Structures are given as structure tokens and as C-alpha cells.
Amino acid sequence: MSMRYNEDVISLLEVPVGETVCLLSVDDSLKAKLVQYGLYAGDSLQVLRVAPLGGPVLVGVNGREIALGRAVAEKIFVEAE
Amino acid sequence: MRIALIGQPNCGKSTLFNQVAGYKAETGNFSGTTVNFTESRVRVGGEVVELVDLPGAYTLDAGSPAEMEAVRYLRSQDVDVIINVADATHLSAALDLTLELLPLNKPVILSLNMMDEAARLGLHIDGEGLARELRIPVLPLIASKGRGVKGLFLKSLEAGRKKKVNDHLTLDAENRHVQARELAARFLSQGERISSFRDRLDDVLLHPIWGYTILLFVLYLFFQAVYGIGKLTEPPLIALFDVLTNKALTPFLPGSLIADIVLGIMQGIAAGVAIVFPYLLPFLLGLGVLEDIGYLPRIAFLMDALMHRIGLHGKAIVPFILGYGCNVPAVMSTRTLEEPRDRYLAAALATLVPCAARLAVVFGLVAFYLGPLLAFGLYLFNILIIALTGRILSNMLPEDTPGLIMEMPPYRVPTAKNVVNKAWFRIREFVVEAWPVLIAGSAVLAILNYFDFASVFNLLVRPVTWIMGLPSEVGIPLIFGILRKELSLVMLSQALGTSNFDTALTATQMTVYATFVMFYIPCLATLAVLKRELGTKAMIYIASLTVVVAMVAAMVVRGIGFIL
Numbered sequence: 010m011s012m013r014y015n016e017d018v019i020s021l022l023e024v025p026v027g028e029t030v031c032l033l034s035v036d037d038s039l040k041a042k043l044v045q046y047g048l049y050a051g052d053s054l055q056v057l058r059v060a061p062l063g064g065p066v067l068v069g070v071n072g073r074e075i076a077l078g079r080a081v082a083e084k085i086f087v088e089a090e
Numbered sequence: 091m092r093i094a095l096i097g098q099p100n101c102g103k104s105t106l107f108n109q110v111a112g113y114k115a116e117t118g119n120f121s122g123t124t125v126n127f128t129e130s131r132v133r134v135g136g137e138v139v140e141l142v143d144l145p146g147a148y149t150l151d152a153g154s155p156a157e158m159e160a161v162r163y164l165r166s167q168d169v170d171v172i173i174n175v176a177d178a179t180h181l182s183a184a185l186d187l188t189l190e191l192l193p194l195n196k197p198v199i200l201s202l203n204m205m206d207e208a209a210r211l212g213l214h215i216d217g218e219g220l221a222r223e224l225r226i227p228v229l230p231l232i233a234s235k236g237r238g239v240k241g242l243f244l245k246s247l248e249a250g251r252k253k254k255v256n257d258h259l260t261l262d263a264e265n266r267h268v269q270a271r272e273l274a275a276r277f278l279s280q281g282e283r284i285s286s287f288r289d290r291l292d293d294v295l296l297h298p299i300w301g302y303t304i305l306l307f308v309l310y311l312f313f314q315a316v317y318g319i320g321k322l323t324e325p326p327l328i329a330l331f332d333v334l335t336n337k338a339l340t341p342f343l344p345g346s347l348i349a350d351i352v353l354g355i356m357q358g359i360a361a362g363v364a365i366v367f368p369y370l371l372p373f374l375l376g377l378g379v380l381e382d383i384g385y386l387p388r389i390a391f392l393m394d395a396l397m398h399r400i401g402l403h404g405k406a407i408v409p410f411i412l413g414y415g416c417n418v419p420a421v422m423s424t425r426t427l428e429e430p431r432d433r434y435l436a437a438a439l440a441t442l443v444p445c446a447a448r449l450a451v452v453f454g455l456v457a458f459y460l461g462p463l464l465a466f467g468l469y470l471f472n473i474l475i476i477a478l479t480g481r482i483l484s485n486m487l488p489e490d491t492p493g494l495i496m497e498m499p500p501y502r503v504p505t506a507k508n509v510v511n512k513a514w515f516r517i518r519e520f521v522v523e524a525w526p527v528l529i530a531g532s533a534v535l536a537i538l539n540y541f542d543f544a545s546v547f548n549l550l551v552r553p554v555t556w557i558m559g560l561p562s563e564v565g566i567p568l569i570f571g572i573l574r575k576e577l578s579l580v581m582l583s584q585a586l587g588t589s590n591f592d593t594a595l596t597a598t599q600m601t602v603y604a605t606f607v608m609f610y611i612p613c614l615a616t617l618a619v620l621k622r623e624l625g626t627k628a629m630i631y632i633a634s635l636t637v638v639v640a641m642v643a644a645m646v647v648r649g650i651g652f653i654l
Contacts, residue, residue: 071183
């Protein structure tokens with residue numbers, strides 16, 4: 010199967026507050042880390058809030074709330090549900 | 091029989107352990123407070139069993155030191171039964187770990203904790219269905235209220251005696267997660283959510299303006315309370331120790347070596363007491379309250395952006411806040427950071443934060459003789475220097491930190507018992523690790539002093555004092571300041587032969603001296619903790635770093651003083 014360019018794929022950073030998205034993939038450097046916090050591809054993430062001045066993004070996932078720094082959120086790729 | 095408790099961070103595992111074992115494990119509302127596991131003998135239904143509390147882990151795929159610790163234990167020791175404590179309000183995430191435990195071929199009991207909170211959220215879990223599907227016992231639990239504890243342990247005994255284990259498939263992480271999600275979807279139903287108290291509170295506490303306002307206010311109250319208690323309790327404690335020291339000295343000839351050694355030992359003991367009771371204890375109690383409420387992760391969330399400017403992330407704010415009270419708990423708290431690089435950097439920078447004892451020096455010298463405004467200026471200067479040092483160090487430590495990934499726990503009401511026991515648990519670390527070093531160091535200094543090493547000391551640090559433009563006599567107070575920071579003020583009057591410092595030192599000299607004291611080598615107690623947390627090499631590096639930073643900062647102040 011060839012990779013298809015999909016313009017619906019965006020980084021978590023670009024998701025507006027309140028939106029729910031589906032986690033597609035993450036940068037390899039982060040995979041193990043996110044698994045430790047129970048985040049996997051296919052999970053649905055809701056962006057709950059964003060801290061000011063380039064602060065972290067707070068997402069709701071599987072009933073938990075997880076704060077992700079911008080450098081982390083940037084490497085998480087999602088798609089609108 | 092040996093029963094192991096395992097669960098994800100914040101699932102209430104330590105609370106359960108404490109219910110049966112009497113307060114031994116440290117519980118907190120901040121991921122990763124239990125790094126070393128605790129073992130305890132408990133009596134269950136007439137039988138004595140070994141109960142082991144393992145560090146919280148989201149998965150057994152080793153990651154943070156806490157998780158690796160849990161894996162090592164489960165694989166190495168002969169564990170008869172595993173109690174998997176799961177947070178019922180996060181069933182899908184919790185089942186990830188359960189599915190990983192099943193193939194270990196040990197009897198597993200799934201204990202669904204926080205059923206009361208789940209009910210409040212309108213969650214209904216079909217426990218029987220889940221038990222049939224997983225082929226293991228599934229029991230409800232409210233550990234904080236002790237409900238379901240007895241039944242859980244009786245069931246565990248029964249499972250341990252039978253040793254009957256069903257075969258389970260080993261799945262990889264992705265498949266485990268998919269299955270966990272499916273199980274949660276099948277056996278969990280969402281009713282009406284009763285309370286959104288947390289959301290409303292977070293709306294305020296994480297607000298771009300109110301959040302920071304409240305944070306400043308909370309920290310202000312916190313420090314006011316701690317310093318207030320410290321100021322009230324320190325003088326009588328020191329007075330008491332003066333009396334005790336005189337009593338201890340009476341059998342010995344004044345001025346003899348023995349008398350000096352006894353004096354040194356008493357001073358070492360007093361130094362420990364003067365740190366622990368007035369400052370460390372109120373600090374740890376206050377921290378325990380903030381931690382149990384769940385406010386610390388909120389502070390980390392708010393401060394993440396700023397902490398990035400010095401090469402760290404939000405979680406590293408805790409050591410900095412603690413550092414203003416005492417560097418010892420500050421260094422201890424770097425344990426909650428996952429990356430070794432972050433732990434190192436945070437510990438190095440936290441030791442540059444002026445603790446309560448160094449505040450005494452800045453106040454006694456700068457604020458008293460030159461005005462509080464200049465003292466306040468020195469504090470701002472300190473923050474600037476720490477930020478600069480952070481930037482330089484993070485450039486020298488090239489490994490990239492992945493950034494902040496942190497669970498935001500729900501708010502909980504702290505219990506007095508829990509807070510007190512946690513403070514005691516941490517104080518014990520100080521008493522065992524740092525206090526003996528203080529006492530021994532104090533005795534050694536007393537011996538050196540007896541053989542009139544004063545001139546040697548002064549000569550030894552003369553290059554440092556000369557560059558800073560200070561009289562050579564300040565060498566002794568600076569060396570004793572390593573023992574306990576207030577000594578660099580107390581002994582200054584002895585060294586200079588007057589307690590009116592303005593007659594012996596110029597305004598610039600006083601400011602330079604206070605600046606140097608604010609940064610140079612952390613006290614012995616902190617050094618001992620640095621050694622334990624990061625190793626001897628790191629301790630030496632950090633101590634040397636602080637001397638360099640202190641020299642540079644003092645030179646800058648001297649330069650400014652010269653121009654003005």
C-alpha cells in the first residue's frame with residue numbers, strides 16, 4: 010500500500026481547544042514514552058486547554074487528562090474524527 | 091506467602107498498602123512518589139503474609155526508573171500472588187497493565203479501586219462480566235475508606251494457596267491496548283456525570299491570568315507560613331541547644347581537644363535540628379498538602395513554558411520552589427523527573443536557589459545594613475544567574491529532553507494522617523542520610539580548629555577571597571558555612587572581631603560576600619543528598635560549578651559596586 014498524502018493529518022498543536030481528534034502516529038523518539046502514559050494510535054484525544062506563552066496542551070484520553078509540552082504535541086499527528 | 095501490589099501511578103495502591111501495613115509507604119498525588127518498594131509483614135485471616143508495594147507503573151515495558159524497579163522485582167523474586175490495583179475511573183488505561191500481568195503465570199487479582207469516584211462520574215462497571223472474560227477474580231475496592239480490603243486479601247490468600255493459573259496470550263503493546271479498549275467498551279457504561287467540579291476548578295487554576303495570580307498568592311502564603319514557623323521555632327531551639335551544649339561540656343577541661351570535639355559534635359547535632367524542625371518539617375507538611383490536593387501538576391502545567399527557557403520542563407519547577415525553603419528536599423524531589431539529564435540539571439540549578447539559611451545571611455548583612463531593596467535586588471539577580479547558568483548548562487548537555495508528558499490527576503482532599511506520614515517518611519531520609527554527615531563534618535572541623543588550622547584555612551581560600559576583594563579573615567566563616575549556611579554570618583563576627591559589620595567591611599564588600607554565600611558550595615546536608623541521588627562524581631561537579639558561578643556572580647557585583 011502506498012502512502013497517500015492526506016491533508017487532514019495535522020499535528021496536535023494545530024488542533025483548536027474543544028476539538029476531538031484521532032491519534033494517528035507519533036514521532037519514533039516519543040513512541041515508548043507515550044506508551045508509558047497509555048497513549049496509542051487509534052485513541053481519541055480531546056484538546057481540553059492550552060497554556061499561554063507557548064505552554065503545554067492538556068488532552069483528555071481514555072478518561073484521563075495528560076499534559077503534553079509543545080515539543081511533544083508537535084510530534085503527535087492526528088486526524089479529525 | 092508473598093503478595094505483590096502493582097498498579098498504575100495514582101491508582102491508590104499505596105493507600106491500600108497503608109490500610110493494611112500501617113503507614114509505611116509514601117502516598118502522593120504526583121506520579122512517581124514511590125521509587126523504592128516497601129515490604130511489610132501483615133496478618134490476614136490468621137496468616138502472616140509478606141506484602142510488597144511496588145512503584146507505580148503504566149506498563150512493564152521498562153521506561154522510568156520506577157517502572158524498571160517494578161519489573162525487576164516481579165521477575166526476580168518469588169511472588170505468589172499479584173494484586174493489580176486499578177483506578178476504576180480509568181478502566182481502559184488500567185486494563186493495559188492487567189493484560190500485561192496475565193501472561194506472567196502467577197495468580198492475578200484485579201482490584202477496581204476508587205469505586206466511589208467512579209460512581210460519582212456516573213461510571214458503571216460490569217465486574218462479573220470482566221472476571222469471566224479475563225478468567226481472574228475482579229473485586230471492587232474503596233481503599234481510602236478501607237472498604238473491600240479484607241475481602242481482597244482473603245481472596246488473594248485463597249488464590250495463592252490454589253496456585254491455579256489460567257493460560258493467557260502474550261500480546262504486544264499495541265494489541266494489548268486495542269484489547270483493553272474493547273474490554274472497557276464492553277464492560278463499562280457511562281451514565282450521567284454527576285460532578286464537573288474539577289473542570290470548574292481547573293478553569294480558574296489553569297486560567298492564563300487567574301491561574302498565575304493564584305499561583306503567586308499560594309506560593310506567597312506557603313513561604314510566609316514556612317518562614318513564620320521557622321522564625322518562631324528556631325531561636326528557642328538554638329537556645330535549648332546552647333544549654334545542652336554547656337551541660338555536655340562541663341565534664342571536660344575547657345579548651346582541651348575532647349571539649350572541642352564534643353562541642354563540634356553538639357554543633358553538628360544542633361545544625362540538624364535547626365534545619366529539620368524550623369524549616370524542613372513545615373516545608374514538607376506544606377508540600378504534602380499541595381501534593382495531595384493535586385496542585386503540583388497544575389503548577390508544572392503553568393510553568394512549563396518558562397522552564398523551557400532554561401532547558402527544563404514544567405515538572406522541574408518543584409525542586410526550585412522547594413529550594414527556597416531547603417535544598418535538601420529540593421534535590422530529593424528531582425526524583426520525579428524521568429530523564430537523567432533533567433534530574434542532573436534540575437538538581438544543579440536547585441542548589442543555586444537561596445534557601446532559608448542563606449536568606450538569613452542576605453537579611454543579616456545586606457537588608458540590615460544596606461536596606462531591604464538591595465536584598466530584594468540580590469534575589470532577582472540570583473534568578474537571573476540561575477536562568478543564565480541553566481541556558482549554558484543545557485547547551486553543554488546536548489541530549490534533547492522530550493519535553494513535558496505528565497498526567498493531570500483529579501483533585502483530592504488531603505488527609506492529615508497521609509500528609510504527616512509522608513513528611514515523616516522524607517524527614518527520616520534526611521535524618522539517616524544527611525545528619526550523620528553533618529555531625530561527622532562538624533567534629534572534623536572542630537579538630538582542625540583545635541590544631542589552629544584557622545590561618546591555614548584563611549590561606550587556603552585566600553585566592554578566592556582576594557579576587558573578590560574581601561579580607562582574608564572571611565575564609566573561616568566561608569568554610570564553616572559549608573556545614574550550615576547561617577554559620578557564614580554567625581562566625582563572621584568572630585572572624586572580624588566585631589558584630590558591627592559596617593565598621594569592618596565596605597558596602598560593596600558586604601554585598602559581594604552575601605552574593606558569594608548565596609551561590610557557593612551547598613551545605614553538607616545537601617551534598618550528602620546530591621551524592622545519594624546522583625552519585626559522587628555529579629556531587630563534585632555540581633559543587634565545583636557552584637563555586638565558579640559564585641565567583642562570577644560576586645565579581646559582577648564587585649564590578650557594579652566599583653562603577654557606582
